[in-house]
Amino acid sequence: MKIIRYSDSAGDIHYAREAGGSFERLAGELFGELTPTGETADVAKLLAPLVPSVILCIGLNYRHHAEETKAKIPEFPILFVKTPNTLQNPGDPIQLPTALASHQVDYECELAVVIGRTCKNVKREHALDYVFGYTAANDVSARDWQKNWGGGQWCRGKSFDTFAPLGPVLVTSDEIPNPNSLAIKTIVNGETLQDWTTADMIFDVPTLIEFLSGSTTLYPGTVILTGTPHGVGMARNPPRWLQPGDEVTVEVEKIGRLTNPVVSE
Numbered sequence: 063m064k065i066i067r068y069s070d071s072a073g074d075i076h077y078a079r080e081a082g083g084s085f086e087r088l089a090g091e092l093f094g095e096l097t098p099t100g101e102t103a104d105v106a107k108l109l110a111p112l113v114p115s116v117i118l119c120i121g122l123n124y125r126h127h128a129e130e131t132k133a134k135i136p137e138f139p140i141l142f143v144k145t146p147n148t149l150q151n152p153g154d155p156i157q158l159p160t161a162l163a164s165h166q167v168d169y170e171c172e173l174a175v176v177i178g179r180t181c182k183n184v185k186r187e188h189a190l191d192y193v194f195g196y197t198a199a200n201d202v203s204a205r206d207w208q209k210n211w212g213g214g215q216w217c218r219g220k221s222f223d224t225f226a227p228l229g230p231v232l233v234t235s236d237e238i239p240n241p242n243s244l245a246i247k248t249i250v251n252g253e254t255l256q257d258w259t260t261a262d263m264i265f266d267v268p269t270l271i272e273f274l275s276g277s278t279t280l281y282p283g284t285v286i287l288t289g290t291p292h293g294v295g296m297a298r299n300p301p302r303w304l305q306p307g308d309e310v311t312v313e314v315e316k317i318g319r320l321t322n323p324v325v326s327e
């Protein structure tokens with residue numbers, strides 16, 4: 063099932079599923095029972111497909127990306143978080159910070175995993191049983207705050223408002239039996255800047271869930287950003303930073319396209 067979250071013309075928020083080129087409204091809860099209503103969805107505005115309970119992110123998880131940044135291959139997954147204010151809807155703008163200014167804002171296309179059931183100490187071979195579905199994400203990153211002014215933590219540079227566009231479609235896990243075989247891209251103003259495959263992950267999705275759930279409860283609505291392939295703006299010569307007026311699209315095979323314009327805060 064391909065699920066969207068949207069607000070209707072009265073401003074009420076609903077879920078719907080894609081059905082033959084249009085959307086049918088669903089009743090119920092995302093992590094409970096979702097029931098088709100037979101009603102065509104009155105989609106006034108697309109929203110991020112869920113409000114995450116937490117956004118867990120993995121850094122340097124693609125071999126070629128670790129190489130382009132001249133980082134050594136990590137022994138364990140590198141975990142950081144993005145705060146709730148970062149969530150952004152499809153089509154709404156990524157804001158380049160001006161008050162706490164950044165001049166090095168970068169894009170990162172990522173496969174986002176949505177946990178559907180509470181779990182802890184999950185073994186790799188059972189890990190995908192806890193996945194509700196998958197969506198597309200952009201792990202927008204202010205490299206100056208990430209690298210130079212963040213006290214060695216990535217959280218500052220990764221957690222400005224609008225730095226986590228998500229969606230638009232949440233594809234249930236039955237439609238993606240292997241999340242590590244998907245094409246993944248970033249396109250800026252029509253130019254493809256990242257173009258790779260989730261098969262290049264150093265720690266694949268089941269391994270990430272085993273690691274993240276180790277001695278740690280994962281709740282429904284946990285969103286895991288699984289890292290980005292090579293081709294980020296920081297590693298280009300010259301670097302390619304996002305500018306007001308740019309339009310960024312993240313495309314993930316079997317999920318679709320997430321597009322956001324770029325503006326100044």
Ligand code: MG
Binds near residue numbers: 170201
């Ligand atoms: Mg990332």
